[in-house]
Amino acid sequence: MDFTNLKDLILLNVYQYGGKILLALVVFIIGRLVIAKLTNFLAARMNQSRIDRDVQPFLISLLSVLFNVMLLLSCAGLLGIETTSFVAILGAAGLAVGLALQGSLANFAGGVLILIFKPFRVGDLIEAQGFIGVVEAIQIFNTILVTPDNKTIILPNGSLSTSPVTNISGKGVIRVDMVYGVGSQNDLDVTKAAIQGVIATCPYALKDRGHDVLVTKLTPDTTSYDVRVWTTPANYWNTYYYMHENLKRQFERDGIQAPEKLVYVKQK
Known part of the structure; x- marks a missing residue:
């Protein structure tokens, strides 16, 4: 060489x-x-x-x-x-x-659509694809949710932009719907007054909104009440649990009795 x-x-x-x-x-x-x-x-x-x-x-x-x-x-x-x-x-x-990477491109396009049309924003409480959580970030390919129990959910933007999304906090206020059943022997006015009194003391209930206490079902054993309380999205669960706990105490103080047959209390 x-x-x-x-x-x-x-x-x-x-x-x-x-x-x-x-x-x-x-x-x-x-x-x-x-x-x-x-x-x-x-x-x-x-x-x-x-x-x-x-x-x-x-x-x-x-x-x-x-x-x-x-x-x-x-x-x-x-x-x-x-x-x-x-x-x-x-x-x-x-x-x-x-x-x-067709799937990734679909997620990219979905992210662009979400950012342009804004069906929800960072900080909104939404329900999508079976999950409920606060939007922590809208990234190019994914949207990050944080659930009420502090779990992080990563949703691909492609499917998120084409599937139904419920923006729970989109209007700024939310109504907590509950149903309570008491024994039919209890006085109607006394029971409604007890429920309304608990709503009045609830620190999470909005004072400028009308809250409903409506008789929804009558049976020989049970009188059921629809209770609808307006609050902010951030206080949804606080309102829900406050009403349950304090209505139990108020019913005991006022001598309001439960139905003879078991009646469940549910969130609508």
């Missing part, structure tokens, strides 16, 4: 391509720093603007990807790589990846 010729070949390649590689490397490093500062600046500007906070992380991620692709194309051009061919290769690779 002729080491002299090999050395000359290496030096020739270094002279020919070394400067381009060094320049591309410098541009890449500086470009990454500029992109980081630019995305931080845009994020700060978005926080000061009227752009929805749910959309901001998605836009920042999208812009960051776009800037990095432009940087890679610029570096490829500095190295002498034909960018048109490079773009074609990226397009073909993107098509292959897209076909392989």
